[in-house]
Amino acid sequence: MEKIKIVNTASYVPAKTVSNNELSQIMDTSDEWISARTGIKKRHISVGENTSDLCLKVAKKLLEQSTWSAGSLDLIIVATMSPDSYTPATAAIVQGKIGANSAVCFDVSAACSGFVYGFDIVTQFLTNQKSMRAMLIGGEVLSKVIDWTDRKTAVLFGDGAGGVLLENNQAEDSALLASVLKTYGDSHEKLTAGQTRPLVEFPPLERTQLHPFDMDGQAVYKFATHAVPETIDEACQKAGIDVSDVDLFVLHQANARIVRSIAKRMKQPLAKFPINIDEYGNTSAGSEPILLDELVRNKQVERGQIVVLSGFGGGLTVGTQVIKF
């Protein structure tokens, strides 16, 4: 057991919101369909802010709300599937703008599992170098990747970012009790976004283009409702606790029906599974840190509680951490 501590949390979403009814003005959909199938009522959409801008807002809040200076950070990881560019990494842009000159920075690409994958990676750094100070942010501007003519995917996603500061604090009770990550690459075609294509001839006649979201929604739904409970069970066993000992399950917010189905499958009260997808839609790597920040602010998560973080998504990927908050 490593004494990993979430020092604090922060989040940021763009000001503009788009309701289901507004979407129904630009595509053949309805509030009724979206609400019933997903639980989403609206989403925040970035106009003019890129992924690094959202992450920068989170980074500044995290530092302002702590005693840490930018210069004291040793590691910044951004989990994202919608980076500003192939290179530089979003984390490097954030580092440059806050002046965290001593921090090693890179991005993690694990779609909606990005935050939990990042959490595991940070933990391994902090286990090897106990005095390190780390910042982990999950952030997305998915609106720039979406095909706004495809109602099957366009209605599901939103923009936003959230993050945490992490340290290995031997003096306190907070701890990472267990972590389980899994990847199912044989299903990589079930969820794709931003696919590139090789040239078909040289010299090229067309500019290369990125391809927007493509998803086998039902396959991902089935995957999530099975793989998430399995990894939570495995992580709880590893942590030496019973699933019923968990105070709160902070799950990736892809679909309220998925969350309810997971609660039912695990025979746990729905009250332990907070849902905020009505406000944000699916913000991929941003979803768990945004939800966690809301819970901390509302005092629904307090020190000493057992919290499960679990994400799933493209890859296909899934990951769970059991934390003593």
Ligand code: ACO
């Ligand atoms: N508005 C109105 N009708 C629609 C819409 C829409 N926005 N989208 C699809 N439909 C129609 C379809 O065309 C279809 O019509 P048809 O029967 O005439 O062909 C009908 O609704 C049913 O479509 P399905 O795709 O079967 O709907 P389903 O009940 O499976 O719900 C959904 C779709 C919400 C996407 C669901 O499958 C789901 O949530 N899947 C999981 C997605 C997910 O969790 N992704 C997370 C990972 S994301 C990441 O990693 C980035």
